[in-house]
Structures are given as structure tokens and as C-alpha cells.
Amino acid sequence: MNWWQIKKRDADLDRELRSDLELEEDEQRESGISEEEARHAALRAFGNLTLIREQTRAIWSWNWLESLARDLRFSLRTLRRTPGFAVIAIVVMALGIGANVALFTVVRGVLLKPLPFQDPDRLAMLYEAGLLGDDTTGSNVVSGGMYAEWKNQNRSYSSLALAKGIRVGLSGSGGQLPEKLDSALFSWDMLRTLGVQPALGRDFTLADDSPGASGTVLLSWGLWKRRFGADPGILNQTIFLDAQPYTVIGVMPKWFDFPDSSTQLWTPVYHDKPEDEMTSFSNHMFRVIGRLKPGVSASQGVADLSVISQRIHNEHLNDPFVFRSASSRPLLEHIVGEIKKPLYVLLEATCCLLLIACLNVANLLVARAAARRKELAIRTALGGSWLRLIGERLMECLLLSASGGALGLLLAFAALQWLTQTRNDMSRVGSIHFDGVVAAFTVGVIVLCALFSGLIAAFSTSDKRILGALHEASRSVSGGNIRATLRKVLLTFEVGLTVILLIGAGLLLKSYERLRSADMGCLTQDVITMHLGIPDARYATPAQRANFYDTLLNRVRALPGVDAAGFATAVPGQGYQMDWSFTIVEHPPLPQGRGLFALSRWADPKYFNAMGIPILRGRTFDGKRLDAANETIISQSFANQYFPGEDPLDKHLHVRGQNAVIVGIVGDTRYAIGEPPRPMHYYPLDAGVENVGTLVIRSSHDLEQFALPVQRIVSEMDNDLPVSDVLTMNQLLGKHTFDQSFNATLLTAFATLSLLLAAVGLFGVMSYIAAQQTTEIGIRVALGAKREQVMRKMLLDGMRPAVFGLVTGLAASLEAGQMMRDLLYEIKPLDPAVYAAVAATLLAVAAFACIVPAWRASRLDPMQALRAE
């Protein structure tokens, strides 16, 4: 039905009622009473005209639409009359909804969306498992030899493919500088296994993936655009990677970022890796992905592979580093496993925040309902139905939360922009987008918020007490107690939720603090690091490599301001990198199946000094070169673990087929921040074996100033060598604790926000109670109550919900803390200091929020208070 028809019907009804009413009036008059009385009698006979009109209108189905429009108009008018309230409520809602939508979008994009591969559910990440030397592990990277056996013998997977992330140097060309890039080795069938095609050019073939083939490379979309100007002519051109020629055969689609979001190049693994690494069973380094055949379950697949592993293990019983079983995980879980927990914790935090926002808005609405009590009572008395009133209230809430939602959506959009830029290290960050599901989620949240806060507020005004309200209107002495109670209950909830958030934030902050102050075992100030590597192709002999590093270090040490410089394959905090198995020559042979391994590093003699790693006993390397360099230095925990009760100095380790004499013991370092120190052995860089590592410079001057001179030295020595990852030690550690600091910062922001909301709520309720009790306080003061007494009573009144909320919140945090256990570093979920700090903060804020209204109440002039009625 159209609007004009509705109008017409309305007019028609009016006319009908009027004519019938006039007739009734005539009849009344004819019975002989005065005109005035006749009209009144007629009206009496008819009853409530407005109600009749409304009920008759309700017969026509367009009524609900019309009443909706009327509610909307009415709500808009009420909101416009109280702009302060509207703005606060909308901003509160916007914050709550914005945070939720943003985080939901992230969770959906990263965790919930299926991987962009063909039938991603059939893809599994495969690991070797079981006993490795002295350790047991559930999921270890796979050795090249085992991969080959699995691939040939299994019956469960339609294909098995292999990947490994590496770094390569892309040579300078066409006036562009050489650079170091994250790259990945793929077996030729990796893209086929994933079900992905290059956007341009062709995939690898079996022929490309062999030592004898000429080099082939796939480029990422980003690299192709940035470095090669998105020129399709790059296909079949040759580029140089680590000084070796590679033909560009294709460009991958823009979204493709496997195995890491930073991967820019892909090359065939059997072409790049020496054959012995591809056939070894004890050199574990590859990630293997399998596509399960239809009808085969993941556990059947693993059982199949385990049988193969067990057989290989039995054939190599004298090698303790051959695994005997396999394990698998869904590919998605492998990719997002690490960020899953923090994301869900953050999502839960935003849900808490939203709940607090809703409670706050409900609180404001209850307060307003109290202020509008007389209006509502009069309307109910005049026949306004309870449902209409609730409908109006809900419409008002819907308006508030929809406006809040719109604003929140903008906030969420900005937050996501920021997030995708700052967290581009996060896996699958590229799949975070607004889409239909997110839109539906937003609408759902808006409706839910409106219902939640609206219904609480609506049920606070029941029409059973209309008369009471109308009576109260004459003396508002003890009015609104029920509403005050409801508001206190809401506040208790709010405070409780806030406490949970505060505790969570406190735990993460303290954990981060611990993490950053963890003793790395080396200097973290005054040291700058730079990544550097020389390609095998141009530095083929040990002598060439040793000479390069000698020259480099000498020139760097000669730079003005450099206090010390050194070079190592990895510095503390850079990760696990590499381990070697070894035997101790002076010890009796180990029983079969047992073996020792420890982290291994190559370092130059002055590295320990430059890095501030103390030499506890013995000395550093003597600087002998090449084959003569047969010394090793072990860490303190290495000595403790493998030489208990004896002197390790001058003992020998048998490593990589050679004996090395232990000449020194150095302090423990952590290979990664947040990991306990592990045994480590160092070997002399001067042997000329290793070719990639990190240059460290110690200086008390401005560290950043060394970046350019070092780069100049390097390019003078070899103008095709990129220097990358120029980071101070502090930045390097910060980069690896970014996750933790990010989570802690976000959660702290949420907690602060909710503390603020709770404080505002508390302040509002206290002010309301004080206003309600003006007369009472006036009488008390007039009768001789001391102002301190009044103030104390008010304060206690206000602090009660805060204290209740605090207790509930602390109790609930015990549970929440357990959930966060995995995210914490070296602190227990029940950290008493955090709990105490949160309790103190909350009580202080609550007291602050209560003290102003309480003070104001105690300053009340009794005469004015009593006249105020």
C-alpha cells in the first residue's frame, strides 16, 4: 500500500469517527441535556478516540511500517534533544563495534578462510617424528633422503612436494643495486600439489628440477613489478642469483606467498642443492606438503609414511639421527598455528570491550528512562501500549548502535589499513578483506547491541508502577531505587569485565617486560648488525672466503669510531639456524641409536669481544687459517651438559669428520629471545667454510652512521654484494618480540578503554544517585548530619559495585589467565603483582569517579535542597 493510500484511509477513518460521534452528540442532545453536556456524554460513550483510531489502524497491515517510521521519527527527535547523551553513546558503541569488526575481519581472513589452493582440506604438512639423538620431537623438518623414500613408496598421497625458505643475492642489473631477497626452493611438483598456476609463463617441469638442468626461476608478482617494471618481456631472460644464471620462466599470481609472506623468488630444489643434502637421512631441513588421495584420512597417510620411516630407520641403526616415524598437520594450521591463540585472545578482549560498551549505553539509557519516567507514565496512562514504548526504546537503541556501527566501521577500516601495513610479517595478512560475511557480522553486532542495551533499559521501566511514578512525581524523595539497583548491577558486570581485561593486559605487559629484559648473554646496546653473504660461484675456495672476511673485518675495524667488529654465522636472537652432531673423542663410544648434537656457529676470533660474550675460561681462536683452523669454543651450558665434573679444555670434539680441540669456554647466549640458552659450539670462520652471516660492530657512537661506510667498503671489495638487514641489536630483538609487544599494546589499549568506560559509568550512577537523594541529604544535613558522614555514605554506596565487580572480575580472571598461559613468558597466570596492581588501579579509579559526586552531595545547602522540589 502506498503512502497516499495510507493517508486517504486515515482521513476516511477520522471522518467516519467524527460523523458517528456527531450523531451520538445529536442523540444525546435530543434526550434533553445541554450542548456542552451532550458533547461530553458522547465522548464518554465513545471512549478513547486516539486508542480507537490506533487499534483500527492496526487492522491494516501497513501499520507496522507506519509505526516503525513513527518510532524512528520519535527516536530521532529524542536523541536530538539530548545531543550529549547521543554523542557519548554513539562513540562508545563505535569503539566497541569498530574493535570487534576489525578483529573479526582479521580472524576471518587469517584463520577461517580456506587457503587459496585447490581442495585445501586435502593438503597436509608432513613432519618426521620420534627420537632424534637424545631428544624426542613430534614434528621435525624432513631430510631430503626421507622425502625421496616417502615420495616413491607411499600409497596415500597423490603427490608429495618439498619446500625450503632461503635467502639469495639478486645481482645488480640495469643500474639497479644488488639485493638480498627471501626466496624458496620448491620441488618441481609443488605448484601442482597446491593446485596453483603461474600468472605468466610456465610452471617448473621435472627436467628443470635436476642438478644438470640450467637454472630456472619463478618471480613473485611484487618483485616483477618493483624490480622489472612489470615487463612481460622478462620471460626467458636471464637473471643472476648468488652469481649463478637463472632463466625467468614465470611470474606467480599476486596473492601467492607460500611458504612465507616475504618470499619473492622460487627455484627448483634439486637443481640448487647438492646431491648429498638431497639424499641424506640425517640432515633435516625441508618442509614437505602432501595431497591426500580421495578417501584416505590424515592418520592413514601418516601411518603409511611411518612404516616407510621405520624401515629406513632400521636400515641405518648406526646413525642416531634417522627418524622412525612421521606426523602431519593440516596445512592451514601449520601456516597460522602461531598467531591463532593471540588472535583469539584479542578477539575475546574486543568482545569484552563491546559488552562493556553495551552495558554502558544500557546504563545511560536506564538513567534517561528514569529522567523520562513521568513522560512514560503519562503516556501509559493515556493508553500508550507497553509494546509501543519498548518498540520506541529499541528503535532508539538501534539508531544509536547503527550510527555507532557506521562510525565503528570507519574505525575498523582505518585499523585494518594500519594493521596490514605494520604487520605485513603476519601469515596470510594479504587475505584480510572486508567482504559480505564481515558486512553481515557488522549488521549482526549492531542488532545484537541494540537488542541487548535496549531490552535492559526497556525492562527497567515496567508499566506496573505507572501510578507509583505519577504519585512520586509530587514528592521525589526515595524515587528510583529499583533503577539505581539495576544500574549498580550493570556496573558490577562492567567492572568485572574491565578487571578481566586489565589482568590480561597486565600479564602480557609484564611478560613482554620479562622478555625484553631477558639476559641474552651478550651486549644489546651499542651493537649494530648487518647481514652479508658471498656467493659460492665467485668465492669457490676456502682461501677466497677467508681472505674476503679478513679484508672486510680489517677495513671495518679501521673505520673511525668502531670499538670492535666481528663476524658470525648467526648472532644471539637470530634464531636456531644450524646444529651439528658430534662425539667427544676422549669419551667412550655411545650406545647404538644415541647421538649428541648442539647448536653450531662459525665466528671470527674477535666476535666474542665485539658481541660482549664473556670468555669464561681458556682463550679465543688463535687465528690459524684454513685447514689449520681446527679449534672449537664451547658455551657454558655445553660444558655443563657434556663434561660434567671434568675439564673440557684440551678435549676434542669429532665434528663433520674432523677433530677439533676445545680452547675456550664462553658465556651462554640465547639463540632466540624467549628461548632458554642451549648448548652451543663455535668454529673458526677462518677455516673458510661458511659464506653467509652477520657482521657486528660495537661502538659508543651513533650506530646508524656505520651503515653507509660499511656498504661502501663492501661494494669496493665486490660491487655485486648486497648488505641487508642493517639493525641495531636492540632493533633486532625488538623485531623478534614484535608479536608480544603488539599483543600487549593492543590488549592494554582495550583495557584502558574499558577502565575509562567503567569510570564514566560509575561517575554517572553516583551523580544520578546523588541527584535522586538531594532532598534526603538536605533533610539529613538539616537535622545535623555531618558532611563527612554524608560523604562517607555516598562513597561507600558508589564503591560497593566497584568492589563486587573487582571480586567477580578477579575470580573470572583465574580462568582467563589459564587460557593465556601459552602467551606468557616466565610468569604464571596467577602473578600476584599483576593482580595487586590491577586491584589497586581499579579501586583508585573507582574512588576518583565517586569522589566528585560524593563531595558535591556533602556540600549541599540544605535550604536549597529542600526548596528544589
Added chain:
Amino acid sequence: MPSMAKQAQQRVGLLQGTLDMLILRTLLYGPAHGHQIGKHIQRTTNEFLQMQHGSLYPALHRLERRGWVVSRWETGPDRNREFKYYRLTDKGRKQLLAEESHWKQMAEAVARVMWPAAEET
């Protein structure tokens, strides 16, 4: 106040369902406007059923919406004023028959329970 509201509710309850039938029956005599219908029912029942305008007009509109009556503005016979006259449609006639027989069955059933002796004699 509250007790009055209760009474009113009872009266409406009594009329619910039967009001439609009474209106339709009244219109069987010929077209009539709302006021006439109300008055007629009131008079015929010796003022036992007090017509509530609050139920009468919604009922009339409901009947019109269902197509059992149609309405037209016409000048009243003795006064030069227009009234909205309701007229029974064929569909309304059929509905009246159905409701009448239903009501009869219902009344008989109730009577059998309430006054079993009277039934026997």
C-alpha cells in the same frame, strides 16, 4: 482504576469472535453505519451488551479487509450528513451462515452440559 480496566477486558473477551457475527447479522437488515450497528446490538440485547467503540470500529475494518462487507459514504435518511455505510457482501453472507451454525452447535453443546435435566424432559 485497575479494577475498571479489568472489567473492560472481560467485556471485550465476551464479545471476541462473536462480535463479527453480530455485526454481520445486523447488516442482514440492510446497510448501516457504525453508530447504527452499535446502537442496534445494544438495543436488541436490552442494553446487556454495551457496545465498545474501541472494539466496534476495528471489527468493522477487519470485516471490510476480509471482504465480508464493503463501505460507502452516503447521506443519512433524516439528517443531511454523510455516513459511512457498511453493506454485506455475498462472501459475508456465506461467512455469517458458517458462523451461525458454528455458534448454534456450540450453544447446544454448552447447554447439554449445563442443563442436562432440561434436555431430558
